[in-house]
Amino acid sequence: MPVTTDFISNKLQVRSNYGMVEGKEVIKSKTYSNLKETAVDDDIYAVAEALAGLQAPTMEEVFKIETTLLIPGV
Numbered sequence: 646m647p648v649t650t651d652f653i654s655n656k657l658q659v660r661s662n663y664g665m666v667e668g669k670e671v672i673k674s675k676t677y678s679n680l681k682e683t684a685v686d687d688d689i690y691a692v693a694e695a696l697a698g699l700q701a702p703t704m705e706e707v708f709k710i711e712t713t714l715l716i717p718g719v
Contacts, residue, residue, distance in 0.1 A: 646717055646718050646719075647718040648715050648716065648717055648718060649715075649716045649718060650713045650714065650715055650716065651713065651714040651716060652682045652713055652714075653712040653713060653714055654678065654679070654680075654711075654712045655680035655681070655682060655684060655709065655710070655711055655712075656676050656677065656678050656680060656709070656710040656712075657676070657677045657680055657689055657692065657693060657707070657708070657709060657710075658674050658675070658676045658677075658707070658708040658709075658710055659674065659675050659677075659693050659696060659697060659704060659706075659707055659708075660672055660673070660674045660704070660705045660706040660707075660708070661673055661674070661675070661697065661700060661702035661703060661704055661705060662702055662703045662704075662705045663702045664702070672705055673702070675696075676710070677696075680709075686709065689707075689709055690707055693707040
């Protein structure tokens with residue numbers, strides 16, 4: 646049975662390192678929604694770097710979160 650897919654959404658998540666607080670490393674994330682389905686990974690990363698450049702904490706990781714519906718064939 647073939648499975649088809651239906652695009653739902655793309656999100657960009659940037660995780661930033663706020664340094665050590667009371668002996669623990671503090672990492673916070675910020676998620677940006679409504680990325681275009683056609684957005685290229687290089688462009689998404691460039692946007693993440695630009696956003697991180699506006700913030701004081703150091704950017705640790707960048708995630709592209711894709712949500713896709715899997716539809717079973719009939």
